[in-house]
Amino acid sequence: MAQPRQKSSKSLKNKRRANWKLKPLQLAICPQCKHPKMSHRVCPNCGHYAGRTAVSVE
Ligand SMILES: [Zn+2]
Numbered sequence: 048m049a050q051p052r053q054k055s056s057k058s059l060k061n062k063r064r065a066n067w068k069l070k071p072l073q074l075a076i077c078p079q080c081k082h083p084k085m086s087h088r089v090c091p092n093c094g095h096y097a098g099r100t101a102v103s104v105e
Contacts (some may be wrong), residue, residue, distance in 0.1 A: 072085070073085075073086065074086075077090040077092060077093065077095060078095070079093050079095035080092050080093040080095070089101045089102055
């Protein structure tokens with residue numbers, strides 16, 4: 048199996064391993080009920096999507 052030619056420095060290794068955290072959720076505001084929702088998803092509060100009610104929420 049191919050092996051790395053050079054040993055990666057502690058600095059490079061630590062910088063690589065520092066990049067694992069998830070980014071905070073990007074929430075959009077529902078135009079119908081102004082509730083924060085995930086973009087490109089049906090609103091969990093009112094079931095509204097793409098200018099119409101896609102699913103009924105009781
Ligand atoms: Zn909504």
